[in-house]
Amino acid sequence: MGPRVDFYTSNPGKVRELQAVLAPMGYAVRWRKEELTEPQADTLEKVAAFKLLNVPDSVVPVIVEDSGLFIRSLGGFPGVYSAYVLRTLGLPGVLRLVRGPDRTAEFRAVVGYRAGGVTHLFSGRVRGSIAHRSRGKNGFGYDPIFIPEGHQRTTGEMTPEEKNRLSHRGIAARKLGRWLARHPASPD
Numbered sequence: 001m002g003p004r005v006d007f008y009t010s011n012p013g014k015v016r017e018l019q020a021v022l023a024p025m026g027y028a029v030r031w032r033k034e035e036l037t038e039p040q041a042d043t044l045e046k047v048a049a050f051k052l053l054n055v056p057d058s059v060v061p062v063i064v065e066d067s068g069l070f071i072r073s074l075g076g077f078p079g080v081y082s083a084y085v086l087r088t089l090g091l092p093g094v095l096r097l098v099r100g101p102d103r104t105a106e107f108r109a110v111v112g113y114r115a116g117g118v119t120h121l122f123s124g125r126v127r128g129s130i131a132h133r134s135r136g137k138n139g140f141g142y143d144p145i146f147i148p149e150g151h152q153r154t155t156g157e158m159t160p161e162e163k164n165r166l167s168h169r170g171i172a173a174r175k176l177g178r179w180l181a182r183h184p185a186s187p188d
Ligand code: ITT
Pocket: 008, 009, 010, 011, 014, 034, 035, 036, 065, 066, 067, 068, 069, 082, 083, 084, 086, 107, 139, 140, 141, 142, 143, 167, 169
């Protein structure tokens, strides 16, 4: 296995998806199960940068990730509050909020990377729409209600490979992988 990166997150779904992208690119992603403090901030970039600051010092490169679902008819809500909203309202509650003909939404992810003194953010987004009901058992979180643009199925009905090919996280992770290939981490 190639170089290791430690991924600080409480979410095993995020880990599986990053591993699936980065392992074939030669990087071993190790899960550091941790609920990092999140600030009240209005962008994923700010949250990811803050999380990075709160990761323990390490000789191994570290990554964090912040993501969210931005629903157009709700002005981008739940956005940075996606985890809280899912915990409190659940998918049925979110579906009740989306009324009217415009069901468009976007998933966004920002992966933060730190090695030595160097930090970098990598972002990905995927457009789509909110399904009328939950469908599918794959993935996690909002996957059963998100239909990527140009598809009929929710990401909850897709295989992990299909989802990673088009997802916000897959896009951000591939950017990180390509960047790492050009900037091999030097020991501290
Ligand atoms: P961390 O410990 O990494 O913060 P988290 O699950 O709390 O894990 P976030 O704070 O980034 O993650 O919140 C993102 C929310 O959006 C959370 O509820 C996820 O389930 C959801 N989400 C993010 N990416 C998703 C995806 O690919 N599919 C479905 N839901 C997703």
